[in-house]
Amino acid sequence: MDWSLLGATLGGIGLLLLGMHIMTDGLREAAGDALRGLLVRATGRPLRAVASGVLITGIVQSSSAVTVATIGFVNAGLLNLTQAIPVIYGSNVGTTATAWLVALVGFHIDVRLLALPMIGVGMLLRVFAGPRRIGAVGMALVGFGIFFTGIDTLRVAFADIGSQMPIAQLVSGGWLGLFVALGLGFALTLLMQSSSAALTIILTVAAGGMVALPSAAVMVIGANLGTTSTALIAVIGATPNARRAAAAHFAFNLGTGVVALLLLPLLLWLLSLVAESTGEGASAAAVLALFHTAFNVLGVLIFLPLTPRLVAFVSARFRTAEEDLARPQHLDGTLLHTPSLALDALARELERAAALSRGCLIDALQPDHAAERLAAREATVTRLVDSIGDYCQQLQQTSMSADSAMAMAEALQALRHIGETAASARTLSESAASLSELPAEAREAVSEFAIYARAQMQAPEDSESDREARYQASKAELLRADSRVPVRTAVRHLERLGVIRDGLRSALRARQHLEALPRQAIGAELSN
Structure with missing residues (x-):
């Protein structure tokens, strides 16, 4: 491989992660304590808890941050498991906003016309407004600009890499290819500790034609499952209730992933029809964004009625001697x-x-x-x-x-x-x-x-x-x-x-x- 292409790939991934980090921190700082109050107040009923998870994750653009915060509230006794688990369901749906952002905007704009002005305006707001809320909004704009710059860098790099490396052959060909694709998606999220960044890379690879649509969809499932690694790491040494919340998160993502794998051909066929009917065409990025949203929503519909049983199941685990x-x-x-x-x-x-x-x-x-x-x-x-x-x-x-x-x-x-x-x-x-x-x-x-x-x-x-x-x-x-x-x-x-x-x-x-x-x-x- 050309070393310049490797450098461009690493640089693009770095820009992507840096943009996600700055964007998430800026949005979280701009929202202030309002998100925490919303999370604690809006968990009285399961549907409201799911909606709060969707909304907060959509605002801060990080399901890992929302999940870890929710587990932290469980650890502190501010939320019980019955309140926290639906929030975790919602955070998985909320994180699909990143896929839509990439699919609808990331591949259809001239980066120089949007990303660079966003960085400039954002830094001006930060310089003149300082640490106030408007300054945090400015940093979020900077994060968006860097994020889109990273997407464009990866898109160009992957287009050249695809002609030199037969990546598609690694993730195709029966059950072995399926597990390889699943593992690649999981590894991307595990290494970068950001499912949003992992999804962006997968969508970019699929849009460049380096990986077939079914294999990319399996990678999306793996990235979704990889999100649980952040929560599992966060509960090391935490209270039993926090570990139970992390276990429920893992169970939800695993169960949702299994359902998505079983229904993969049917879902991709239906969602391709939906993408074509909406005028987006059957572009790989649009179909994958639809797929990511569809199987997470399907997971919520399956697991929400089962929440009491899931709470009872995880409550019987991680018991202390005192309990x-x-x-x-x-x-x-x-x-x-x-x-x-x-x-x-x-x-x-x-x-x-x-x-x-x-x-x-x-x-x-x-x-x-x-x-x-x-x-x-x-x-x-x-x-x-x-x-x-x-x-x-x-x-x-x-x-x-x-x-x-x-x-x-x-x-x-x-x-x-x-x-x-x-x-x-x-x-x-x-x-x-x-x-x-x-x-x-x-x-x-x-x-x-x-x-x-x-x-x-x-x-x-x-x-x-x-x-x-x-x-x-x-x-x-x-x-x-x-x-x-x-x-x-x-x-x-x-x-x-x-x-x-x-x-x-x-x-x-x-x-x-x-x-x-x-x-x-x-x-x-x-x-x-």
Whole structure:
């Protein structure tokens, strides 16, 4: 190959990527925070979420940017999966705007008449307006101009390369050619991290006659699938929900690509007729732009009704240990028809929740506990308590015997105290009260009460009155040191002592209610 042609090709690709980068950044800066507000507000309903994905991607000209931003919102908790996944559908449709821009404008203009003036006007706006919104619009114009210059450079370079390299032979000839074309499209997007740039190259190659239309269409499918690489890279180390959103993106693009491959001959035939009827002629660029839009819209029509199932599928993946602990292991909706069996399952689930909440409180009483880990465990117990509470509500709506009703009351009392135990653990973890602030006697009294509380939770031996006496003794020792420590410091430690006392009481009362529960729960209905 002539080295000048290779240089022109690399230069054209560079101009293309530079133009896309400047254009996307300029449009995003010009839009400001309005796009973020639109994305968060317009996701209440699936169709609105899809429309917001289409609109925002069409504005910023980057489906990767919109997808990564959406995953970021999921990561931050601003969007849930049900809201985010339709936005990702829409972003795939929105990115087809680039193909239309290339097909309708890129090959039908004199670059010198449009691209260069756009660069000049855009830079003037940037220079005189500075970083304000109008300056951002100017940079977007500069990006468009460079983008079209890159298209023209590639078009000329590819026309000469096509006569020297039999590229068409690489992507034709049965299944092997199909996979090669698919891989080339995927690799282009992966390497350039821009499906829009990859599509532009594919359309340019097809328009120059270097690749047959069916092979170019398969490359478009590969480029569409390659878009998922950006999202998959972005979620490395992210939250499970963010990884689930990226997995849903991959599933959508993969499923859409499979459908497009299966319907490829039919779609190309129909879309060629449509292109001819609209006056565009059956040009390769126009047909490919139609094809790109058609199979993405078809994917939305297929996947949108399946979104709840897709959410359920990805929700079962990428689970953390905390999420697994938060899922009830014994509760079964089919047992609700036999309240005695449901109460037995409830008792076992409450035992598990009580053990988890006691573990949280015991760890919170450790002077060197890990606050973040403890907060995650406490949130796990809270979610489990909420799930058990929902189950209790369903169980209360069934017809129960008097014995089972009494057992249900015990279960609800146990559930309340389990929640209070976990809340005490959270309060202790969040409180900033260092024992080094206290005199030796008071420090020893507070420390000994924490050690005593841990021991009592693991193996309760004293009565409630004995535990109260130990609390009052520690409190008195702390009050005697009141004159030697600042008032706020003393108040913090007094409050901490009270939280320890209340948490210990809740943990042991939950244990008492659970000990009474099985004797009343089992066999009440079965004997009737």
